[in-house]
Amino acid sequence: MHTIEQLDDGRAVYLNGKLIQVSEIPIFRKTLALNNQYYTLQKTHPAVHTYQENGHNYDIAYKVPRNVADLRQKHQAYQEIAQTNNGMLGRTPDFLATGMGILAERYAFLGHNKWTDFAVNAKHYAEWIKANDIFISHALQNPQLDRTKPINQIPSGYTGVHTVERRADGIVVSGAKMVNTMAPIADDLLIFNPPELLLEKGDTSYAVAFATPLNTPGVKIICRKLLDHPGYTEDDYPLSNALDEIDAYVVFDQVFIPWEKVFVENDTDMSNRFFIESGIFGHTSHQDEVRGITKLEFATSLAIRVAHTLGLDGFLGVQEKLGSLTAHLELIKGTIARSEDEGQLDEFGIYTPNLQALLAVRASLPAFYDEALRVIQHLAAGSMVGVPGFEEFAGDNGPILDQALTTSRADSRERSKLLNLAFDLSSSGFGQRQLMYEYYHGGDPMRIRSKHYLDEDLQAGNAMLDRLLK
Numbered sequence: 001m002h003t004i005e006q007l008d009d010g011r012a013v014y015l016n017g018k019l020i021q022v023s024e025i026p027i028f029r030k031t032l033a034l035n036n037q038y039y040t041l042q043k044t045h046p047a048v049h050t051y052q053e054n055g056h057n058y059d060i061a062y063k064v065p066r067n068v069a070d071l072r073q074k075h076q077a078y079q080e081i082a083q084t085n086n087g088m089l090g091r092t093p094d095f096l097a098t099g100m101g102i103l104a105e106r107y108a109f110l111g112h113n114k115w116t117d118f119a120v121n122a123k124h125y126a127e128w129i130k131a132n133d134i135f136i137s138h139a140l141q142n143p144q145l146d147r148t149k150p151i152n153q154i155p156s157g158y159t160g161v162h163t164v165e166r167r168a169d170g171i172v173v174s175g176a177k178m179v180n181t182m183a184p185i186a187d188d189l190l191i192f193n194p195p196e197l198l199l200e201k202g203d204t205s206y207a208v209a210f211a212t213p214l215n216t217p218g219v220k221i222i223c224r225k226l227l228d229h230p231g232y233t234e235d236d237y238p239l240s241n242a243l244d245e246i247d248a249y250v251v252f253d254q255v256f257i258p259w260e261k262v263f264v265e266n267d268t269d270m271s272n273r274f275f276i277e278s279g280i281f282g283h284t285s286h287q288d289e290v291r292g293i294t295k296l297e298f299a300t301s302l303a304i305r306v307a308h309t310l311g312l313d314g315f316l317g318v319q320e321k322l323g324s325l326t327a328h329l330e331l332i333k334g335t336i337a338r339s340e341d342e343g344q345l346d347e348f349g350i351y352t353p354n355l356q357a358l359l360a361v362r363a364s365l366p367a368f369y370d371e372a373l374r375v376i377q378h379l380a381a382g383s384m385v386g387v388p389g390f391e392e393f394a395g396d397n398g399p400i401l402d403q404a405l406t407t408s409r410a411d412s413r414e415r416s417k418l419l420n421l422a423f424d425l426s427s428s429g430f431g432q433r434q435l436m437y438e439y440y441h442g443g444d445p446m447r448i449r450s451k452h453y454l455d456e457d458l459q460a461g462n463a464m465l466d467r468l469l470k
Helices: 026-035 037-044 068-083 094-103 118-132 201-206 268-277 280-309 316-341 355-385 390-394 398-405 412-426 429-440 445-455 459-469
Strands: 012-015 018-020 050-053 056-059 136-139 161-167 170-177 188-191 208-213 219-223 248-258 262-265
Touching: 026 037, 037 056, 037 068, 068 094, 068 280, 068 316, 094 118, 094 136, 094 280, 118 262, 161 201, 161 208, 170 208, 170 262, 201 268, 208 248, 208 268, 262 268, 268 280, 280 316, 280 355, 280 412, 280 429, 316 355, 355 412, 355 429, 355 445, 390 398, 390 412, 398 412, 412 429
Parallel strands: 012 219, 136 188
Antiparallel strands: 012 018, 050 056, 161 170, 170 248, 188 208, 208 262, 219 248
């Protein structure tokens, strides 16, 4: 855990065209406080959030699961962390922490070159992260400039991160990554390439995976526009004035990376294999889907609360809409449970969740979440659009508003705050960014679905077909 002032460590963070100090931005401070719940829960609820290994206590995210009970404990910890932010922070420290625990055992495939041993580097880095409980962010998506061309044929030099110099003590890299969530408030940054956009033979200089502190000279964090609303309270904007996960465009300008922090270099095959074969993907997916179901439950609960407060929950048509949301919620919960129950031990003795089940969640949850937001919009409708600023309640019109907006189900301020929450989640810039995040943060939904059908085990179904068609 660190304070906001400790993030003024020389990192180059840019916002609205200015080089800033992280501590100067109020929404960064609020977001960090929520992010730090990961560390707080280790102290307040250690039975769930910590475990012992070789006489030391570690966060449960780092625990290498050996059976279904281990996965279930990690599930509970992920859920409790997500509940502190209503599932709105997708990249809390437990996300990559769980991947580091696995990398520390699945590192050997990375091999070596004449200067360094990539496998040993990965093992030592993962162990260092675990020992010090370092908050790492990651950036894998290359800027979407021209997907019709191989990355090496786009001349800008910023279509990905690539090696520009190779030395006896390390490499020098330049380039950019498109989306780096939480970069301004993380400690370290892990760079690698996404597996769904495979590098080609001519892309070797882009075939890198490495880690570096975020205050490394030459690293620039260029934040997108913030989504909070200065001048309004959290009564007006209960979510967007409480946190912003802060996506950023990250630029590397002749950045030196020592060999001991390099895990892949000049090897397209290894770059394409890194995310999946390291085990990071499967286990971070488990954390991510638990966080996702927490967010879906929050949105579903909000839709039901809006329907009740506005007196709509007695109508059959509304009940049908709400029932669709709760049915989706149960389907996702059941599929995540199945991923745990039907996991399997790999060759390292690591109990890994069923990836087909997790990918089914990833393929379905965005649309279910989208539906929950649309139900909220349709039910709250003009009621949420017409809520006055909360300061009106303390002004001359306060008594009128108290009388006009109070019902038998909620007083004027309770009703207004609920409708503000409905607007913030379903219709504001913050809410639309959250929707976009659910659709794309786990990869292209089209690619997820196409791969899912190719990998599905239909042995029983095909046997029935063959018996009838024989």
